[in-house]
Amino acid sequence: MKKIIIMVGPPGSGKGTQAKKIALKYHYQHLSTGDMLRSLATASNLTDVERQAIEQMKLGNLVSDMLIYNLVFERIEKALLKGEGVVLDGVPRTVDQARTLQGFFEEKKIASEIVVLEVAITDEESFARLSTRKVCNQCGEIVPGVNVAEVCVKCGGKLVVRADDNEDIVRKRIEKQGNSALMPIREFYNQLGLMVSVNGLQQIAEVEADIDLILKK
Numbered sequence: 051m052k053k054i055i056i057m058v059g060p061p062g063s064g065k066g067t068q069a070k071k072i073a074l075k076y077h078y079q080h081l082s083t084g085d086m087l088r089s090l091a092t093a094s095n096l097t098d099v100e101r102q103a104i105e106q107m108k109l110g111n112l113v114s115d116m117l118i119y120n121l122v123f124e125r126i127e128k129a130l131l132k133g134e135g136v137v138l139d140g141v142p143r144t145v146d147q148a149r150t151l152q153g154f155f156e157e158k159k160i161a162s163e164i165v166v167l168e169v170a171i172t173d174e175e176s177f178a179r180l181s182t183r184k185v186c187n188q189c190g191e192i193v194p195g196v197n198v199a200e201v202c203v204k205c206g207g208k209l210v211v212r213a214d215d216n217e218d219i220v221r222k223r224i225e226k227q228g229n230s231a232l233m234p235i236r237e238f239y240n241q242l243g244l245m246v247s248v249n250g251l252q253q254i255a256e257v258e259a260d261i262d263l264i265l266k267k
């Protein structure tokens with residue numbers, strides 16, 4: 051199985067859910083840039099760059115590439131040195147990030163270890179999912195639907211609406227991270243022959259089964 055799994059897909063496609071499953075099942079490190087940024091947001095002593103990034107995230111905008119590279123490159127390197135695989139969830143979000151990431155893997159001579167998994171959904175589905183889901187404030191579990199309970203069944207944490215899941219911000223996120231923003235990233239990875247797509251409109255278990263078939267090839 052390839053050591054570097056790159057998940058791409060519009061917000062709400064389920065790429066985070068699937069990334070967690072892959073990490074658990076195959077003992078890979080789950081590197082979610084969104085989770086890293088949300089945990090950064092709770093830290094004290096932020097630098098100006100970090101503070102600005104958190105503001106941009108709250109507005110539904112992308113944060114600076116440099117911050118993303120600082121967050122992920124070292125973690126990727128450490129995991130690979132330990133012989134662990136990585137599942138990247140949330141990066142790349144632009145073709146520049148895709149190119150830089152590719153350059154990094156080529157320099158480390160591990161570009162042959164990459165597979166890019168697209169979890170494909172429409173922008174309409176993305177909007178419907180993001181504007182109705184809740185998230186556990188302790189374990190990050192995502193619970194779909196409007197009338198969900200207040201308490202997470204996994205850890206007892208509180209289910210809350212994520213700050214950037216409000217309707218106006220969701221629209222902005224889809225504009226910046228939805229299917230049109232993904233087009234050049236898809237093209238980039240297609241040209242390298244690395245891209246495989248699964249239908250993210252299916253049930254979670256069906257998406258998982260499709261991904262397993264791809265990963266075990």
Ligand code: AMP
Nearest residue numbers: 083084085107111112113118140141143
């Ligand atoms: P996510 O949890 O993956 O939906 O990410 C939450 C937010 O973090 C995004 O809406 C962006 O503001 C920011 N973010 C996450 N990953 C990236 C990235 N690779 N480049 C720029 N911004 C990012």
